[in-house]
Amino acid sequence: MKLEGEYLFDGPRDKVWDLVRDPNVLVKVLPGTQSMTLVGENVYEGKMNVRIGPVAGVFAGRLVVSDEVPPESCTLSVKGRGAPGFINGVGQVQLVDQGDGATLLKYQGDLQIGGKLAGVGQRLMDSVSKSMIRQGLASLNRSLHAPPADQPAAPAAQPAPSAGAAPSETAFAAAVARDVVKDVADDIFAPEYRTAWMAAAVAIVGMVIGFWLGRMSSAD
Numbered sequence: 001m002k003l004e005g006e007y008l009f010d011g012p013r014d015k016v017w018d019l020v021r022d023p024n025v026l027v028k029v030l031p032g033t034q035s036m037t038l039v040g041e042n043v044y045e046g047k048m049n050v051r052i053g054p055v056a057g058v059f060a061g062r063l064v065v066s067d068e069v070p071p072e073s074c075t076l077s078v079k080g081r082g083a084p085g086f087i088n089g090v091g092q093v094q095l096v097d098q099g100d101g102a103t104l105l106k107y108q109g110d111l112q113i114g115g116k117l118a119g120v121g122q123r124l125m126d127s128v129s130k131s132m133i134r135q136g137l138a139s140l141n142r143s144l145h146a147p148p149a150d151q152p153a154a155p156a157a158q159p160a161p162s163a164g165a166a167p168s169e170t171a172f173a174a175a176v177a178r179d180v181v182k183d184v185a186d187d188i189f190a191p192e193y194r195t196a197w198m199a200a201a202v203a204i205v206g207m208v209i210g211f212w213l214g215r216m217s218s219a220d
Contacts (some may be wrong), residue, residue, distance in 0.1 A: 001113060009104075023036040023046075045061070060082060085114050
């Protein structure tokens with residue numbers, strides 16, 4: 001599966017690069033991330049709770065950063081395995097200075113998927129992957145404006161979520177569902193895609209129900 005896209009950060013390129021390369025930031029802003037640890041030069045190991053359609057589980061994996069040209073580009077290689085299957089991928093990330101304190105991140109790569117994840121379906125997998133990447137980058141963008149750890153945030157008239165905080169898993173799952181529905185909306189009325197649309201709808205419902213059942217079980 002090929003992944004390709006871009007995201008405009010509201011911050012200078014040097015600062016965006018530092019965030020992308022900081023595991024302490026990534027583990028806080030990416031929903032489902034349980035840990036990310038530097039185990040060697042540009043080598044990270046971590047765990048992430050992944051939910052794609054009705055398939056969910058914890059992945060343990062390794063991320064290797066190579067071909068670095070700070071603060072312009074790098075190559076990311078990832079290998080992960082868990083109960084839902086496995087993921088192997090290689091991608092390139094490029095940061096382009098847009099002037100006026102803005103930075104355009106471009107990414108492209110190839111992802112190989114096996115196990116239960118392979119049975120989810122190409123269209124749904126593609127939509128969910130893009131949604132997860134978009135939300136992760138949006139969380140990183142918000143963290144650009146978070147106050148330093150040793151500096152308290154300015155008081156607000158009303159309580160507000162932390163600028164650097166990731167969305168809750170509930171909000172994350174709901175946003176993924178909205179993105180999937182939006183992505184396939186153009187195909188709803190095409191007869192040749194009705195079966196795929198029904199499968200996506202069932203998967204979305206299963207994702208939401210599965211999440212809440214998991215929360216109820218853990219609460220007990």
